[in-house]
Amino acid sequence: MGVVGACYTKLIWETAVWAIAYYFITALGITAGYHRLWSHRSYNASVPLQYMLALAGAGSLQGSIMWWSRGHRAHHRYTDTDLDPYNAHRGLFYSHIGWMLVKPRRKPGIADVSDLSKNTIVRWQHRHYLMLILAMGFLFPSLVAWLCWGDAKGGFVYAGILRLVFVHHSTFCVNSLAHYLGETPFDDKHTPKDHIITAFVTIGEGYHNFHHQFPMDYRNAIKWYQYDPTKWFIWSMQKIGLASHLKIFPENEVRKGQLTMQLKRLRETQESLVWPSNSDDLPVVSFDSFQTQSQKRPHILISGFIHDVSTFMDEHPGGAHLLVKFVGKDATTAFFGGVYDHSNAAHNSLAMKRVGVLHGGHPHILDIAKRIPPSQQLKVARYNELSPNYASSTAWSEEEEPRENTLVNKL
Template identity: 60%
Template sequence: MANMADVCNILGRLRWFNLAILTITPAVGLYGIYTTRLRWETLLWATACYVLSMLGITAGYHRLWSHRSYNASRPLQYLLCLLGASAVQGSIYWWARGHRSHHRYTDTPLDPYNAKRGLFYTHVGWMLIKPSVKPGPSDISDLKNNEVVQWQHRWYFAIIPIVGYALPTIVAGLGWGDWWGGWYYASMWRITFAHHSTFCINSIAHYLGESPFDDKKTARDHFLSALLTMGEGYHNFHHQFPMDYRNAIRWYQFDPTKWFIATCGALGLASNLRVFPENEISKGELAMQLKKLKKVQEEIRWPIQVDDLPIVSWEKFKKESEERVLVIVSGFIHDVSEFLDEHPGGRGLLLGQRGKDATAAFFGGVYEHGNAAHNLLSMMRVGVLLGGVEHVKAIAPGERLRIVERLDQ
């Protein structure tokens, strides 16, 4: 009985409409592959429909209505709301509400597509099964007051048969007589690809790639994700700077949604294209670069800290120099005994400075040493001369530029 109860519970939590759309649509498309030849005109038309549907999602549902990253004129809003509806992914109101919860509660149980629940769940599972915990609340007052959003939400189920299925089929049928090709390829397969391309934003964009701006959350940047999602794959940037109308900030990065919005701005259809301050973006990048470098730094062996070195008098230094080859450079006593045969200038130069202050010679009197010599010499420190004067140049470059993590804040 317990097993039957579990089955009933699962069946009760299934989102049957979503399940039907996500299974019947590709099934019909597969049937079309075996029954209808794909014509090149239909392929081009299906591709155009796909791009337009995805722009409705990425430029409309996502960057305009979910994040308010720019302002759109009324004609552009209606165009994007119809293009987004053609992707058959729910109304703007439903889509944007869930996406705002995703950003506010990322990677927590209140995140409607929590990446920590696994790749399948974030890709499609959350669409098929009602969550045991409702998505966290978010402010959607602007969506409630937007006439275009509310109009589309009210008439959504009347709109999608027209723009999602009928229009792509009719154009192919009237245009070049390929009614079935329009149905199978420009409608069914185009919708299927649009579904899973969008779902990739929630799934692989949280698993595949790097975190160049912050690594607290699972969002990642990756070219493949961007290629599949019309530029949405630079997701680490997006989660750090969600109100920026761009997802990609480099000229060579693939973000056709950004190019579309910028073009609309140039044509006067969009305005107030929001961008995050470049200075703050650079801080985020630098912080992550320093974090990576600090890990490298921690794997490197460094010289003994100055405070841990013994303080040695001149007399003791001279006496110990008789037993081993000690030289002074900028107040530090160095044991170069094991380096005699490795010294590029030969043993004689080092032996000539034995028991002496070689500061002037080291800093250009004989030869002006580079970074490698400074770093290597610092590893030979064995003491600090009593009354000696430490010079800032005596600090090896590797130490001067050392990354220090502040733990007092």
């Protein structure tokens, strides 16, 4: 209908500017009003601001505050399940618009909206919703264009009908695109993701992974450079006294979420790498046997480990002659600065050449820095991989100190 109307209606620049402006006004009615104020109670709004947001939201034709918020609260409570009205697991089309066109398998999950039932402005908008959508969705944008520059038809087509198409799909993208495109920097249990493209098409609602973890935070974007005009609108309303009590989740807890995901990805990287053999997996060799074997293959003793350097002789940066003079001998002192202070890469590479452990140990075997290569001195460990008594009980005696949980084990 909007496309057909546009084919027979000339677009003048005043109407184009008004259509864009009214798009943002009505979109903010959804993002700052329906979503962050009434669905999540992320800030307090004065009565004038509530009326403005209620009217702007009605102009977007997306249902009343009561209806919209009930569905959205169910979406958060039952994310990615059949009780989620916009279940992303049912496909991109379904979560975008199909949920309104296809009869759902079951009714959305129960969500408490008793607080909204007590709000006089919410009840007023719900009671007069049909009248308000006609007034704010079509009459108001047409009236402004007619009174200000005499283009009632253009106001109706561009600021009314076509504007609604973009506002609708902008909101729909929060339910669809924001669950498919982007990254999961705070949690990957469910589908919500963060992406700047989604943020641009949804007036700042695209940092959806953050939002699902911290839904009562008035922000979606926590960095100053991230696109979230809704956040800045709410902040501006606070500065002029129309909003207050803006809720911000503690940064300490936000960073914990980020750290958890970073550790998880580090763990995945850690498990994808090949690591040197542990001493328990290597044969124990006497010193005499070590020297005998060194006559057949170039073996060097460093920090109690026997290393086969046959494949490295011609690649050694200092020349093969430096290795040859230590074949069948202990090169620990030379390797740890006696001849050259080797890099971390050299230590890591050396550990991969282990073929045995010297019987009886070595004077340096208790020195972790000389026994554990740099790449293994920090390790991401799962909770159940730590010491057996790590948290065997939730209680402790007066003589015992409570242990702290950790995901990184420093060897």
